[in-house]
Amino acid sequence: MAQDHAQPSGPDLVRGIALAELADGGKLVGHFGGEEVLLLRRGTEIFAVGAHCTHYHGPLVDGLAVDETIRCPWHHACFDLRTGEALRAPALRPVACWSVEQRDGKIFVRGKQAQPKPKAVGKPSGETPKRIVIVGGGAAGFAAAEGLRRGQYEGSIVMLSNDDAAPVDRPNLSKDYLAGKAPEDWVPLRPDSFYSKNRIDLRLNANVTGIDASSREVALADGSKLPYDRLLLATGAEPVRLPIPGADQTHVFTLRSLADSRAIIERAETSRRAVVLGAGFIGLEVAASLRARDIEVHVVAPDTRPMERILGPEMGDFL
Ligand SMILES: Cc1cc2nc3c(=O)[nH]c(=O)nc-3n(C[C@H](O)[C@H](O)[C@H](O)COP(=O)(O)OP(=O)(O)OC[C@H]3O[C@@H](n4cnc5c(N)ncnc54)[C@H](O)[C@@H]3O)c2cc1C
Ligand code: FES
Known part of the structure; x- marks a missing residue:
């Protein structure tokens, strides 16, 4: 920013x-x-x-x-x-x-003033968990891990993410980064060294496929299992993918991850025209970012006005 x-x-x-x-x-x-x-x-x-x-x-x-x-x-x-x-x-x-x-x-x-040390996490009535596993490497999973360490939680924290990038500032992926106004080193929420320094075991490309609540274990796609005392599910959301012919073409993209944003940028470098499906926040931000790259943009959506569903007809007309 x-x-x-x-x-x-x-x-x-x-x-x-x-x-x-x-x-x-x-x-x-x-x-x-x-x-x-x-x-x-x-x-x-x-x-x-x-x-x-x-x-x-x-x-x-x-x-x-x-x-x-x-x-x-x-x-x-x-x-x-x-x-x-x-x-x-x-x-x-x-x-x-x-x-x-x-x-x-x-x-x-x-x-x-010197920054005071944050208060320690209050002791719960039961035992303090020794192993916390967080499924999800988005803002929620990151904030939980960071908050636990900030509150001086001393046990083990493992963060499992099926993404290949460490937690990123996702909102930037459709805005300044996509528009070419922010370098990629603005995108990670923290540098890689943050995780080792704070003893957060961040495991990327780790897809969780099952949870066994009775044995307190999560199962991973590679067949391994990981025990936990407390489990946090912070798996976020996925873009809606259209089940229509052509949606699987290599020049059709969805936007969720850093890899998605990189792929759109790479394609934009040799493109003159783009069609954005969806006139909500992310669709319109992508349209604005591609315009900043001097690409002709057409926004297609079933609504009669942009953002009408979220902001109402008056704001839609204004936009
Ligand atoms: C392009 C874009 C722009 C946005 N702009 C804004 C904005 O301007 N303002 C705003 O308020 N919000 C914005 N949002 C929404 C905001 O990014 C989300 O609300 C936020 O990312 C939610 O965080 P989260 O941690 O709950 O989930 P996510 O960020 O979705 O993270 C989920 C994590 O879980 C992992 N995961 C999922 N399933 C599994 C599994 N089975 N095993 C292992 N890992 C798994 C994923 O890889 C990911 O790391 C934007 C979103 C996008 C995509
Ligand atoms: S700028 Fe303050 S919460 Fe985002």
Whole structure:
């Protein structure tokens, strides 16, 4: 995701602002040392956190503040105002936090705070499981594994994915990456080293074919079995494939994985015209990305207007 590097907006928070400029419940963006900082007032307490969501840079000033949290207005990631911790996906990294001083009716932002260690996962009433197996290497499986380690779970984590790529930022596959505006190294959710460093045993091309709940084992396509104490199924969804003649041709694609997006890009390099079947979010994003590659695009869908089923006729007409 491209980030703008324009001059930070709002007042210089090192010089401070009058307390009266920030009403109770209010938010204000200023800057500290070149970084944009969001100030929030909750009663007598004032929080200072990074002004942008760590997912896709959403403006937290437009988000909803609930108790000591702020939610991003774009895809509803949630951050702890006291620690900056990302409490809810899709954001995975914390926002920065600054110390705030109130003096002589003014608010000053001081240095950046060290990121506190996240709280350990609360001990369940029973025994802590020794082996957790996650089936699925998408955002949900990844967030579960990352969250377990972040919460200081010490047992074994095995993540099984029948994809050949480590967890990726799937939404990017129809947007900047497909349009040629984002390099491929933006696509993985984390570098490969993350998994070994965090003792997450990520097994790719590992297709789970069965679960034996009584013996607590999953069966894999290669005939092997893997025992678990707790099993998380995070197998996501699949594109609808049309059962029509021609759908199996080599120049017909579906879009779900990094490999799919790569294949479309490769084909786009020698194509002049594309037909996109489906006028929902992904279909229209693909159409826009291919237009950015100067390809003539036709969108075909049974609806009378684009996105009508999701957004209604007025928005469909607008689009
Ligand atoms: C092109 C595209 C663009 C999108 N854009 C947006 C967007 O802009 N905003 C938004 O909110 N959402 C978007 N989405 C939807 C979003 O990506 C999904 O909601 C999200 O990926 C769901 O995550 P998940 O982990 O539940 O499932 P998935 O990402 O589908 O992951 C499932 C995982 O399970 C694995 N798996 C499945 N079956 C097995 C098996 N039997 N054995 C082993 N592994 C298995 C798969 O290989 C995969 O790794 C987009 C989706 C696509 C495809
Ligand atoms: S930009 Fe904040 S949740 Fe996506």
